[in-house]
């Protein structure tokens with residue numbers, strides 16, 4: 424199938440970090456695509472606390488030997504003093520960078536005061552990558568080290584009674600950042616009964632995001648195209664959210680706006696697409712099983728051979744908390760989240776998440792599934 428939308432977003436625009444002109448350009452492009460299909464569109468913009476990486480971080484061991492350690496800055500981490508911090512490293516325990524992403528945590532410690540001045544988080548089972556810090560972890564400069572480099576660092580921490588490292592990080596907060604959600608509506612006979620197809624269009628600060636998540640936007644647009652000229656009882660709405668990589672700020676904003684205008688109750692079900700383009704078993708998270716969502720999803724998978732294609736489907740419970748269905752689930756709305764490798768996608772939040780990682784056959788299967796699901800959900804009163 425055609426991947427023109429992924430090409431435009433991931434290749435021509437590239438990195439679409441929330442709050443940047445590139446993210447806004449992506450939102451305007453997507454809005455134009457929905458409008459060209461005859462949908463009613465709008466941009467829903469909001470302000471948020473943004474963050475900007477001014478220089479890539481530098482981490483190196485300084486004693487008892489000298490060695491550079493490649494690392495990634497974590498979103499919302501404050502910067503170090505300009506000259507960096509050169510301090511002893513100590514392992515201080517475990518931390519959940521995100522739910523499902525348990526890592527070891529080390530600190531650069533001021534030997535006089537015992538104060539933790541910076542954090543080095545090591546991800547032993549996967550590559551380093553750009554990630555967003557959860558609220559309580561945003562007080563000191565922090566970087567993520569992954570894979571072999573993380574394993575080496577762990578060994579050095581064990582082997583040397585005193586290990587010193589220098590970290591330099593230049594980053595700043597942007598309190599007046601703006602991001603926009605793209606909303607597109609196909610009115611059905613009932614305007615107060617809505618099936619919502621969602622994806623996010625932003626990326627992490629360093630990733631062109633072909634799979635994560637230009638692929639989800641492509642599926643949403645392709646489904647909208649297939650629905651052209653079909654009149655359905657329920658209204659079908661499409662939303663591509665901004666600032667998902669900032670812990671779902673766009674979808675949180677949208678749910679809040681629906682609540683404030685008394686429209687939240689019109690949303691019957693949400694289908695959230697995040698990375699629907701990897702050659703790996705489908706990961707599905709169905710929550711709030713109103714609308715018989717799980718049975719309907721299983722029927723669509725059966726019909727299009729997803730069980731045969733991958734040998735299995737990963738049904739996940741409890742609710743997966745880190746994509747755009749989560750704010751809807753919290754508000755009590757039935758939602759299904761369709762993805763593939765999730766955090767185990769090896770190019771997640773990396774510059775290598777490019778066009779060549781998109782599996783077109785899987786992408787098309789997901790278009791078939793979501794199209795069938797939307798017809799099923801919106802096709803009956």
Ligand SMILES: [Zn+2]
Nearest residue numbers: 635636697698
């Ligand atoms: Zn994503």
